[in-house]
């Protein structure tokens with residue numbers, strides 16, 4: 071089911087941060103949101119997750135407005151990975167990942183076999199099985215990022231929204247994370263990720279939304295949206311396009327656009 075938004079305007083404090091933006095994101099695809107610092111990427115993802123209210127417009131999951139979906143049902147449908155996830159308690163990693171199952175559990179019920187299986191599968195998928203007994207306080211930033219992805223995956227959401235999920239990861243774990251997100255998309259999950267790296271976006275995303283100053287510059291396939299002109303408009307950057315070993319075109323930033 072599609073995740074869509076139209077004419078979406080959002081203000082934070084006195085400032086309007088998103089100005090009537092709209093797009094239709096499709097499940098089974100990886101959609102990357104890119105744009106300069108402060109262009110509204112995190113704000114858009116929070117609005118898509120139903121965490122902040124809009125001044126105008128709506129976010130819809132299928133044909134239902136996100137704000138009208140009961141919280142438990144919304145939590146089952148949409149998994150959100152914030153930019154700087156904070157772990158409030160020093161839980162063991164396995165227990166932390168198990169929190170991702172809460173939207174599926176009846177109040178006061180213990181974990182079911184399905185819950186336990188989902189937790190183990192999420193630990194395995196994120197390469198964090200060896201961390202399962204550790205306290206969450208004893209993790210590096212990159213380990214924590216993978217464990218928190220495992221928590222979201224354990225909830226098996228139909229949509230996964232991740233705000234800069236690669237930020238604290240080394241190159242190998244960045245590739246693993248992107249591979250993991252692509253696998254989820256191949257299984258039918260809708261994946262939306264905020265990225266900064268144009269090359270990672272070209273490799274990992276099917277679709278790209280470019281934002282600048284709270285407005286959509288371009289929304290289309292990665293090949294369309296990561297072309298010379300859209301990147302000039304969004305970032306004021308010139309790129310050199312090179313082909314990778316699979317023939318994918320990768321935009322390498324080489325300088326500021328003049329004039």
Ligand SMILES: Nc1ncnc2c1ncn2[C@@H]1O[C@H](COP(=O)(O)OP(=O)(O)OP(=O)(O)O)[C@@H](O)[C@H]1O
Nearest residue numbers: 082083084085087106107108109110111112113114
């Ligand atoms: N609580 C707030 N009150 C007022 N303005 C805010 C608040 N939070 C963010 N902003 C402003 O809203 C704008 C968009 O912020 P947002 O975090 O969505 O941008 P972003 O594209 O994700 O940026 P970055 O790439 O730096 O993470 C920025 O100009 C920011 O300063």
